[in-house]
Amino acid sequence: MIARAVANILKILELTLPPLSILVLHGPNLNLLGQREPGIYGSLTLAEINCLLEAEGLKLQAKVAPVQSNHEGILVDTIHGALGQHQGILINAGAYTHTSVALRDAIAGVNLPTVEVHLSNIYRREDFRHHSYIAPVAIGQISGFGVQSYLLGLQALIHYLRNDQGTST
Secondary structure, eight states, X not given: OXXXXXXXXXXHHHHTOOOEEEEEEEOTTGGGTTTSOHHHHOSOXXXXXXXXXXXXXXXXXXXXXXXXXXXXXXXXHHHHHTTTTOSEEEEEOGGGGGTOHHHHHHHHHHTOOEEEEESSOGGGSOGGGGOOSSGGGSSEEXXXXXXXXXXXXXXXXXXXXXXXXXXXX
16 A cells, blocks of 8 residues: 555655756767758658657657757857756767767766767778777767667667766766
């Protein structure tokens, strides 16, 4: 009887979790999704991916705030601005994944849980794509599943924020 009451209370609390806010960063050339190399990146546009992320966020009681820029400094400034505004970052840094110490340092500097995602499997592509400056400062990385990489990354980040924060290594 008590166990059932506790389960019901937990269910009610689960429904009224405070909403999380997740910054979603899309790096260079991702504004061309849907027309740029669809064999590698798929046929969905960035707007369609953002709609899917926002819908998934609603299901998971999280607000998704997408930002795309082809400019490294804007991405760095956006990461800095996430402090006090967002609880986590989902990032597809595009080519900056493999070149940007500045993005890596910005993520480390704000110390917000971050998940790195890629539409394609970066480890099955050119050698220069095998190295990520983001991965060492992220809580995880998902690549190779097309748009599912974004959705899985969002789910994992929200799960981490709600359940595992501080217990992952």
